[in-house]
Amino acid sequence: xxxxxxxxxxxxxxxxxxxxxxxxxxxxxxxxxxxxxxxxxxxxxxxxxxxxxxxxxxxxxxxxxxxxxxxxxxxxxxxxxxxxxxxxxxxxxxxxxxxxxxxxxxxxxxxxxxxxxxxxxxxxxxxxxxxxxxxxxxxxxxxxxxxxxxxxxxxxxxxxxxxxxxxxxxxxxxxxxxxxxxxxxxxxxxxxxx
Numbered sequence: 625x626x627x628x629x630x631x632x633x634x635x636x637x638x639x640x641x642x643x644x645x646x647x648x649x650x651x652x653x654x655x656x657x658x659x660x661x662x663x664x665x666x667x668x669x670x671x672x673x674x675x676x677x678x679x680x681x682x683x684x685x686x687x688x689x690x691x692x693x694x695x696x697x698x699x700x701x702x703x704x705x706x707x708x709x710x711x712x713x714x715x716x717x718x719x720x721x722x723x724x725x726x727x728x729x730x731x732x733x734x735x736x737x738x739x740x741x742x743x744x745x746x747x748x749x750x751x752x753x754x755x756x757x758x759x760x761x762x763x764x765x766x767x768x769x770x771x772x773x774x775x776x777x778x779x780x781x782x783x784x785x786x787x788x789x790x791x792x793x794x795x796x797x798x799x800x801x802x803x804x805x806x807x808x809x810x811x812x813x814x815x816x817x818x
Contacts, residue, residue, distance in 0.1 A: 625806070626725070627802060628660055629687075630727070631664065632652075633735075634671035635671045636667045638670050638671065639671070644761055644764070648674040650794065652678030653678045653682050654796055661687060661723075665690060666688030671730055676688070677703070680703050686701075727757070729759065744756055747808065757789070757798045759795065760792060763793075
């Protein structure tokens with residue numbers, strides 16, 4: 625699958641490990657060096673700042689998408705020339721999906737998980753056929769991946785939909801996984817775009 629733009633869902637905080645910030649910087653560099661566009665939440669702080677700064681330092685194209693009410697709280701990145709200011713979080717998520725050909729959730733909290741699960745749900749329903757991955761730095765998402773497997777065993781998620789979520793511990797490995805991904809056939813009730 626060809627990937628031209630990657631939405632990165634990540635935190636506006638740094639978290640407790642410097643390894644996560646390093647992983648986000650590596651992801652930003654890898655996206656830019658691969659000639660892909662970074663699409664992200666538009667902030668200049670925390671993990672958002674790390675991924676954007678690294679992509680910009682490599683000369684990459686970066687699109688920020690931020691709700692007007694969060695411009696100050698997340699400190700909208702002044703180095704991003706293509707900043708899309710929207711009114712709501714729903715508009716932010718919808719525009720990020722529209723602008724991106726793949727999705728990566730990095731270590732983060734409720735906001736990151738909200739973006740991730742809405743994107744997965746839309747893929748399950750057939751609203752998009754774009755690949756989704758977890759940047760599982762130092763096993764951050766191990767518990768979540770195990771939980772997803774338990775929902776399959778419990779009969780709540782079909783194995784074909786569980787396969788929508790790919791993971792790898794580093795940026796290069798994850799982007800390779802996403803390139804190998806194929807849209808799920810027969811997803812939801814909507815037709816998956818080819």
